[in-house]
Amino acid sequence: MSAVKYFIEQNSRRLAIDEFLSTELNAAGYGGVEIRKMPMKSEVVIHASRPGVVIGRRGAKIRDLTYILENEFGIENVQLEVSEIENPWLDASVMASRLARQLERGVRFRRMAYWILRRVMRAGAIGCEIIVKGKLSSRRARYQKFKQGNIAKTGQPANVFVDHANDRAVLKPGVIGIQVRIMRPESRVPGVVHIKPPKPRKKEEIELVKKPDEEVAAEDAEVVEEAFEGITDIDELRELEELDGLELVEESIETEEKPKLEPVQEDISEEEKPPSEDDSEEITEEKILEDLEELDELDEGGVE
DSSP, X not given: OOHHHHHHHHHHHHHHHHHXXXXXXXXXXXXXXXXXXXXXXXXEEEEESOHHHHHOGGGHHHHHHHHHHHHTSOOSSEEEEEEEOSOGGGOHXXXXXXXXXXXXXXXXXXXXXXHHXXXXXXXXXXEXXXXXXXXXXXXXXXXXXXXXXXXXXXXXXXXXXXXXXXXXXXXXXXXXXXXXXXXXXXXXXXXXOOOOOOOOOOOOOOOOOOOHHHHHHHHHHHXXXXXXXXXXXXXXXXXXXXXXXXXHHHHHHHHHHGGGOOOOOOOOOTTTSOOOHXXXXXXXXXXXXXXXXXXXXXXXXXXX
């Protein structure tokens, strides 16, 4: 097989797989497929906005897709993967599929097209264009275009930066074709100058004058820091606190004992000393004897 025939066969098979998956995974927000040929396997990556619908309940849907790709499309050793689209509003295939499904449900094409257009521009796109063709509101076919922003139509920017997708909605009057173009926000069109926003200026900090109370408090803090300078161990601090406590106790004891000093003994003469008990007894006996002697003398004088 020549190289030309090989590439034609590969591309035709890829288009058939893409068409099959777009009809099979409409509800999942299908956004495209990538087929990568490896030495031992073939990787098939499906892009979708709702990967849970592609996987199915307990992986039933993904097993069916793997079986169909191996048997009907002839892909050997298929390894199927599902990749979630980060921003589906900037994916043209997802938007075209969503518009087609809504038209099949009976929604008016103008209302749905304007709604999608506003959501795409709100997501950050530079431009968006939606074209709807078919029997829209009359017997004769016509087309209507909805556009906002700027879109490159020719040259390399149109091939690189513009995402393009087609879909169709099957209605009773006939088939309606849908064409969506979205210019992504990261596109850089030649001839357009992009100015970087200026850097924000730093606000000037206002230095407040310290109050006198704050200055005194700062000085006290410095004194405390100097006092504890060189002491970094907690055990040393605790020992110092215990020692301070002991000194305070001793001082309190000394202050209590001070008023209990003995009074100064003054020299008192013997005459001023108070008589003791023995001396008082002797004095009373002497007085009694003197009284008795006086009585005896009086008795004798009377007898004479």
